[in-house]
Amino acid sequence: MYSLFYLSFLFLIPWIGTSLGSFGVFFLKKELNSKIEKFILGFSSGVMFAALVWSLLLPAIERDGYIASSFGFMLGILFLLVIDNFTPHLHLGSDQAEGVKSKLGKSSLLIIAIILHNIPEGLAVGSSAGAFAFYSDSISFSTVIALSLGIALQNIPEGLVVSLPLYQAGKSKFKAFLSGSLSGIVEPIASFIAYFIIGEMVSILSYLLAFAAGAMFYVVIEDLVPETAKGEHSNLGVFGSALGFVIMMILDGVFS
DSSP states (O other): OOOHHHHHHHHHHHHHHHHHHHHGGGGSOSOOOHHHHHHHHHHHHHHHHHIIIIIIIHHHHHHHHHHHHHHHHHHHHHHHHHHHHHSOBOOTTOSSOBSSOOOOOHHHHHHHHHHHHHHHHHHHHHHHHHHHHHOTTTSOHHHHHHHHHHHHHHHHHHHHHHHHHHHHTTOOHHHHHHHHHHHTTHHHHHHHHHHHHHHHOGGGHHHHHHHHHHHHHHHIIIIIHHHHHSSSOHHHHHHHHHHHHHHHHHHHHHTO
C-alpha cells in the first residue's frame, strides 16, 4: 500500500504542469496566435473528456453500477453550476463578468475563473488516489498516475493560455506567471480534500468519482468547447481535442 506521502507527489504534478505553462509568458509577446490557442483549448478538452470517462466514470460504474454513478455525475454538474452562477468570475476571451455582481478587477475575475476550472481536476486526482488507497480493487495505482500525468499535460498549454491574458490585462510578466501558477495550487488542495473525504466515508467512493467526472464535464462543455468552436480555426480545436483524447487514452492503457 502506498502512503499518503507518496500519493501527495501525484497531487502536486498537475500544479507543476500549470506552473510550467505559466512560465511561458516570459517568452511570448502580448498575444498568442489564435490557431495555437484553438489547438490548446481543444487539446485540454480532449484530455479531460478521456480522463473523466476512463479514470473516473468507468471505475465508479464497475463498483456500484449506473444508477449511483449517474447520480454522482449529475451532482458534480449541479455543484459547478451553482458555483458558476454565484461566484463572480470572467471567462477567457470574454469581457462580460458572470456570477454575482462584484467590484473586482478583470485580472482578479480571470484568476477566480481559473480557480473554478481547476477544482474539478484536483477532485479527480484526489478521489482516484483515495479509491486506490482505501479500496485498491476499484482503481490501480497506475490509473492514478495516468490521471495525474494527463491532467498535468493539458495544464502546461493551459497555464500559458491563462497567464497571457493576465499579462495583457496589465500585470507584469512575473506577476502574470505568479498568478497563473498560484491559481493551480487549488488542485492539490482539492486533491487532499477529496482523498480525506473518501478516507472517512469509503461508502461514497463511487459517488465522489462520478461527482468529479461530472464537475470536469461541466467545465469542458461550458467553458472549453464553446471557446474552441467559436470564430475561425475551429477545425484546429477539433484536431487538438481528438489528439488530447487519444493521448490520455494511451496513457491510461500504458499505465493500466
